[in-house]
Amino acid sequence: MAFSYVSGVLTADGVPLDRLAEAVGTPVYVYAASRLRANYQAYTRAFARDPVDVCFALKANSNQSIISLFARLGAGADVVSEGEMRRALAAGVPPEKVVFSGVGKTRDELAAALVAGIHQINVESLPELEVLSAVATELGRTAPVALRINPDVDAGTHGKIATGRKEDKFGIDLGHAVAAYAKASSLPGLAPKGYAVHIGSQLLNINPYDDAYGHLSDLVIATREAGLKIERLDLGGGLGVPYKGEAAPDHDAYAGIVRKRLGNLGCRLTLEPGRSLVGDAGVLLARVIYVKEGLHRRFLIVDAAMNDLMRPTLYDAYHGIRPVLEPAAGAPLSPMDVVGPICETGDTFARQRELPPVAQGELVAFMTAGAYGAAMSSTYNSRPLVAEVLVDEGQWAVIRRRQTFEEMLALDVTPQWRHV
Numbered sequence: 001m002a003f004s005y006v007s008g009v010l011t012a013d014g015v016p017l018d019r020l021a022e023a024v025g026t027p028v029y030v031y032a033a034s035r036l037r038a039n040y041q042a043y044t045r046a047f048a049r050d051p052v053d054v055c056f057a058l059k060a061n062s063n064q065s066i067i068s069l070f071a072r073l074g075a076g077a078d079v080v081s082e083g084e085m086r087r088a089l090a091a092g093v094p095p096e097k098v099v100f101s102g103v104g105k106t107r108d109e110l111a112a113a114l115v116a117g118i119h120q121i122n123v124e125s126l127p128e129l130e131v132l133s134a135v136a137t138e139l140g141r142t143a144p145v146a147l148r149i150n151p152d153v154d155a156g157t158h159g160k161i162a163t164g165r166k167e168d169k170f171g172i173d174l175g176h177a178v179a180a181y182a183k184a185s186s187l188p189g190l191a192p193k194g195y196a197v198h199i200g201s202q203l204l205n206i207n208p209y210d211d212a213y214g215h216l217s218d219l220v221i222a223t224r225e226a227g228l229k230i231e232r233l234d235l236g237g238g239l240g241v242p243y244k245g246e247a248a249p250d251h252d253a254y255a256g257i258v259r260k261r262l263g264n265l266g267c268r269l270t271l272e273p274g275r276s277l278v279g280d281a282g283v284l285l286a287r288v289i290y291v292k293e294g295l296h297r298r299f300l301i302v303d304a305a306m307n308d309l310m311r312p313t314l315y316d317a318y319h320g321i322r323p324v325l326e327p328a329a330g331a332p333l334s335p336m337d338v339v340g341p342i343c344e345t346g347d348t349f350a351r352q353r354e355l356p357p358v359a360q361g362e363l364v365a366f367m368t369a370g371a372y373g374a375a376m377s378s379t380y381n382s383r384p385l386v387a388e389v390l391v392d393e394g395q396w397a398v399i400r401r402r403q404t405f406e407e408m409l410a411l412d413v414t415p416q417w418r419h420v
């Protein structure tokens with residue numbers, strides 16, 4: 001267990017979290033390297049028979065130490081902006097292991113990807129195909145392209161993170177895919193390699209993959225029948241993690257679906273997991289500022305807020321909350337609203353959560369916060385970006401230092417206008 005109580009204190013890979021909080025301050029994200037590695041190995045083990053390229057989706061956690069930990073294990077990177085591409089390259093991911101996804105890549109981003117010589121650009125529309133062709137021709141380069149298709153499959157996940165339904169903005173409609181692929185083959189500067197699909201995030205039930213990959217398989221056959229060459233398939237990410245004790249999706253069963261649907265097409269396969277690599281490897285540590293006993297509610301007011309971890313506000317997401325000091329056996333539970341200091345009612349981590357007694361000044365950990373936590377944080381309410389710490393075999397290091405107030409203020413510019 002990456003996070004467990006040892007001698008009455010919650011630890012990350014054996015390092016007591018109260019010690020880390022003393023040293024680094026709160027709020028702070030803490031990641032356990034053992035869990036990161038185990039999560040990566042769950043993929044390599046499940047796909048040992050038919051190896052796939054695993055490209056870590058940086059959007060889930062874009063800290064360079066995390067990226068480079070995965071890169072050292074052999075991972076590539078799935079990026080969705082020039083910033084993410086730069087992070088991947090700076091962290092040591094070779095360009096030939098980088099894929100670039102996203103519906104709205106700009107000319108500049110496409111040019112940067114071509115100059116970097118990345119493995120693949122996943123194109124999501126005909127206008128993007130035209131622009132990529134023009135940019136590649138101008139630069140005298142050939143763009144390795146996969147067309148992202150929209151299979152019209154409901155991933156059965158939260159509506160805001162389902163990406164494969166026909167009304168979603170992502171991908172090229174299945175019905176247009178062969179024509180789009182033919183178009184890509186006819187445009188200068190493009191080398192079409194295959195298709196990509198990503199139906200959504202936080203899938204605990206893997207059956208929708210069966211549907212999506214079935215459509216993909218049919219599409220490969222139809223495309224080949226049209227005389228076009230397909231050599232790669234990018235299957236996206238999306239495997240979920242248990243936030244509330246649900247059963248985790250089984251990597252072997254997922255690999256079984258991939259093998260059954262796509263195994264005999266002779267294509268090189270890429271996966272783009274994000275959350276399932278980092279989600280349960282991180283916690284957000286916060287300190288209780290006040291316990292407010294209202295007439296109607298007890299509020300635990302902590303020093304982390306929606307700007308640090310926005311998933312509860314944005315998706316009503318559930319994160320487990322554990323006191324860092326282990327509650328006494330049989331400690332009574334009572335309902336509390338766990339909230340941050342931000343001036344919005346939505347700045348609420350949990351409503352009426354049954355928790356053991358927690359006092360002012362104590363530490364709590366928001367569990368399963370390694371994915372889409374720090375990566376989605378902001379400085380709302382002028383709260384500096386928090387620190388991140390990596391624990392590895394008893395050692396720990398700050399892998400992102402806390403932003404200073406000076407740094408936060410430094411980007412603002414006051415115009416030197418003359419006023420009459």
Ligand SMILES: Cc1ncc(COP(=O)(O)O)c(C=O)c1O
Nearest residue numbers: 057101201237238272273274275
């Ligand atoms: C194109 C693409 N690939 C991969 C991912 C990673 O998804 P997840 O973190 O659910 O594995 C996403 C985000 O959902 C995505 O949009």
Ligand SMILES: N[C@@H](CCCC[NH3+])C(=O)O
Nearest residue numbers: 059161201202311371372
């Ligand atoms: N940000 C989302 C996941 C988005 C996936 C991006 N394609 C979450 O926290 O659950």
